[in-house]
Amino acid sequence: MKEYILEGDHPLVLDKMCCDLCKEPFQADDRITLIPKDPVPDDGKTHTVEAVAMHAVCVRWALSAREYTIQFMVLANGISDEHEGEWLVSFEPGPPGSRGVLKTTKKEKEAMCFPSHSAAAEFWRQENGTRADGKPNRPLTVWTVMIEPVGVDLDVEPVDVDGIRSSEGFS
Numbered sequence: 001m002k003e004y005i006l007e008g009d010h011p012l013v014l015d016k017m018c019c020d021l022c023k024e025p026f027q028a029d030d031r032i033t034l035i036p037k038d039p040v041p042d043d044g045k046t047h048t049v050e051a052v053a054m055h056a057v058c059v060r061w062a063l064s065a066r067e068y069t070i071q072f073m074v075l076a077n078g079i080s081d082e083h084e085g086e087w088l089v090s091f092e093p094g095p096p097g098s099r100g101v102l103k104t105t106k107k108e109k110e111a112m113c114f115p116s117h118s119a120a121a122e123f124w125r126q127e128n129g130t131r132a133d134g135k136p137n138r139p140l141t142v143w144t145v146m147i148e149p150v151g152v153d154l155d156v157e158p159v160d161v162d163g164i165r166s167s168e169g170f171s
């Protein structure tokens with residue numbers, strides 16, 4: 001990944017352009033890299049690909065191992081409750097067969113993080129005793145949930161940008 005140090009008189013700084021990932025404006029001496037807007041074509045004709053500028057540190061973060069959160073949606077019967085749209089912070093199952101104690105937050109950065117999608121799914125499906133009908137009691141499956149990576153997704157890889165035309169004033 002090629003990195004550039006921004007000069008104070010660079011158009012990205014003067015025009016107060018923002019990093020595509022963290023949305024913070026670029027400043028002099030920031031280390032940035034250029035990411036193509038689309039995957040580079042197989043034939044290597046990279047000169048037609050437009051690129052956007054991002055902080056190098058943001059790109060490295062986006063490419064590193066992702067963590068996952070659990071966001072509560074409506075109840076499984078389609079009804080919404082106070083947890084809808086909020087992220088899981090903690091869950092204490094309590095005595096077998098009970099509904100347990102659930103804590104959620106409106107702020108994604110307070111959410112409990114899981115190392116993988118399947119670890120989050122396993123937590124959501126955890127059992128606590130059996131129900132009256134003999135089936136496993138899975139208290140959190142009362143809600144439908146979304147299991148998503150923390151923060152933003154970077155869907156293209158950084159490349160060496162020789163011959164890539166920048167759409168944000170990099171030259």
Ligand SMILES: [Zn+2]
Nearest residue numbers: 019022055058
């Ligand atoms: Zn950034």
